[in-house]
Amino acid sequence: MSSRFRNSCAILAVAVLLGACDREERQSRAKPLGETVPAAASPDTIYPGDPSRARYVDARGASYEGNAFAIAQGQQLYNWMNCVGCHAHGGGGMGPALMDEKWRYGGRIDQIAASIYQGRPNGMPAWRSKLTEDQIWQIAAYVRSLSGQVRKDAVSARADSVSNTPPQTQTVRQPVRPADSDQQ
Amino acid sequence: MSRVAALILPLALCGCAGFQNALGGDGGEGANFVRLFVLFTAVCTFMYLLVMAGLFAAVLRRRRNADELTVDTGKHHESAPLVTRALAAWAILIGIGLMALTVASFFTDRSNAAITRDPQLSVKVTGNQWWWDVQYSFADTSKSIRTANELHLPVGVRAEVTLESNDVIHSFWIPNLAGKQDLIPGRVTDIQLVPRKTGLYRGQCAEFCGVQHAHMALDVTVESKAEFLRWAAAQLQPAPAPRTPLELAGYRYITTRECSVCHNLSGTPASASVGPDLTHFASRRSIAAGTLPMNKGNLYGWVADPQSQKPGTKMPTIGLSPDELHAVVAYLQRLK
Numbered sequence: 001m002s003s004r005f006r007n008s009c010a011i012l013a014v015a016v017l018l019g020a021c022d023r024e025e026r027q028s029r030a031k032p033l034g035e036t037v038p039a040a041a042s043p044d045t046i047y048p049g050d051p052s053r054a055r056y057v058d059a060r061g062a063s064y065e066g067n068a069f070a071i072a073q074g075q076q077l078y079n080w081m082n083c084v085g086c087h088a089h090g091g092g093g094m095g096p097a098l099m100d101e102k103w104r105y106g107g108r109i110d111q112i113a114a115s116i117y118q119g120r121p122n123g124m125p126a127w128r129s130k131l132t133e134d135q136i137w138q139i140a141a142y143v144r145s146l147s148g149q150v151r152k153d154a155v156s157a158r159a160d161s162v163s164n165t166p167p168q169t170q171t172v173r174q175p176v177r178p179a180d181s182d183q184q
Numbered sequence: 185m186s187r188v189a190a191l192i193l194p195l196a197l198c199g200c201a202g203f204q205n206a207l208g209g210d211g212g213e214g215a216n217f218v219r220l221f222v223l224f225t226a227v228c229t230f231m232y233l234l235v236m237a238g239l240f241a242a243v244l245r246r247r248r249n250a251d252e253l254t255v256d257t258g259k260h261h262e263s264a265p266l267v268t269r270a271l272a273a274w275a276i277l278i279g280i281g282l283m284a285l286t287v288a289s290f291f292t293d294r295s296n297a298a299i300t301r302d303p304q305l306s307v308k309v310t311g312n313q314w315w316w317d318v319q320y321s322f323a324d325t326s327k328s329i330r331t332a333n334e335l336h337l338p339v340g341v342r343a344e345v346t347l348e349s350n351d352v353i354h355s356f357w358i359p360n361l362a363g364k365q366d367l368i369p370g371r372v373t374d375i376q377l378v379p380r381k382t383g384l385y386r387g388q389c390a391e392f393c394g395v396q397h398a399h400m401a402l403d404v405t406v407e408s409k410a411e412f413l414r415w416a417a418a419q420l421q422p423a424p425a426p427r428t429p430l431e432l433a434g435y436r437y438i439t440t441r442e443c444s445v446c447h448n449l450s451g452t453p454a455s456a457s458v459g460p461d462l463t464h465f466a467s468r469r470s471i472a473a474g475t476l477p478m479n480k481g482n483l484y485g486w487v488a489d490p491q492s493q494k495p496g497t498k499m500p501t502i503g504l505s506p507d508e509l510h511a512v513v514a515y516l517q518r519l520k
Contacts, residue, residue, distance in 0.1 A: 080446070080458045129441050129442065130445045131445065131500075132442060132501070132502055
């Protein structure tokens with residue numbers, strides 16, 4: 001086998017491998033265009049605690065979850081829309097922390113999107129008709145990444161703001177323990 | 185034929201005078217650089233022609249007294265007296281030429297430093313992906329104005345432009361007026377502009393900053409001092425009130441819905457600073473940082489689906505209903 005043939009094969013193999021890179025697959029707008037169906041579920045389908053108890057899962061979440069582009073866009077929107085004002089950069093303050101494993105209104109991406117879309121008692125405003133659904137899903141994807149539940153190669157290696165913690169790509173992942181979820 | 189065209193094309197491009205031309209020399213610094221550039225080109229062309237002439241002379245000139253200057257006579261190191269003199273003159277000429285260029289560039293630098301002393305107008309330009317935020321600050325802070333994607337400058341007035349960036353590195357470049365200056369996140373840089381000629385120019389981001397880098401232009405208007413003051417006074421006014429029911433519907437949509445979380449319209453509840461200020465949007469020459477000329481058709485296209493006009497722009501496609509779209513465009517056109 002000639003070295004030329006071997007090199008060609010190697011280049012072809014690398015090209016084929018690159019074709020599988022979908023971590024940054026980006027859509028400049030949500031599909032289908034102008035979707036007006038309410039995001040995620042209504043409050044009566046939301047169950048705190050064990051995610052397996054929820055009856056309804058919004059399928060759109062899958063295309064945002066773990067997508068590097070959606071997470072990066074969500075990070076920018078998180079700062080622009082002043083989520084930082086109450087939740088800080090995930091640590092919480094006036095609002096609850098978003099980087100722990102406790103979720104009052106469910107921790108799946110569609111449940112987080114629903115919380116953003118509809119608002120929640122004690123101060124969380126509804127972002128319906130202020131942000132597009134695409135943007136709300138992007139923020140939800142970023143919020144999911146704050147608690148380290150997203151693939152490490154999808155999260156942003158760079159924080160948009162000044163930070164004294166190592167970037168998410170450098171931190172050690174700890175398994176989420178559903179049994180510890182807030183059952184309040 | 186195509187070879188001739190390829191030769192002529194660059195020459196034709198040299199003739200590109202106008203609103204975006206680095207050799208326009210319409211600003212103080214720009215004019216100095218154009219003079220220096222012309223001097224360098226002239227001197228270098230002269231020297232090049234001399235070298236070529238010498239080369240041709242050497243090729244064509246027959247070798248004289250070839251019998252004398254040989255190894256046998258022991259004179260093979262010597263050259264004809266004419267050649268020796270020519271080489272000495274050549275060395276002197278190079279010395280004088282380089283000295284002249286050095287002195288000329290030194291004085292250009294001095295002159296550039298001098299014209300930018302004591303700025304009379306202070307402007308802050310902030311780069312964003314992919315638009316320019318422009319703020320004028322005056323001694324009387326109640327007169328300070330904010331606009332986007334346009335820069336108005338009074339002719340002959342020394343303006344100091346402070347540059348900042350909100351996201352990535354951009355570069356501020358108005359080729360007709362001055363050179364480039366980078367906008368670096370977390371750092372403040374500045375550039376001085378001294379426009380010499382009234383007119384409409386185009387600035388452009390000159391540092392690759394993302395997918396829509398090419399659509400990050402700045403409409404520059406250099407006008408008389410009276411016109412500038414009139415413009416500044418108009419910019420100080422709050423957003424015009426809606427006059428028709430359709431405009432009112434648009435006003436309501438813009439100030440309460442998706443538009444209001446990013447854009448500012450002075451004098452209305454919409455007061456965000458994430459996107460460009462829209463208070464006097466319709467008085468500008470272009471939409472979305474020079475992407476589209478300002479007219480009704482383009483406004484419809486832009487508001488209906490920004491992602492197809494400028495893919496990747498941070499403005500989302502909202503999916504307005506036809507009624508909402510008519511209303512929003514009607515009110516946007518009122519914002520003179």
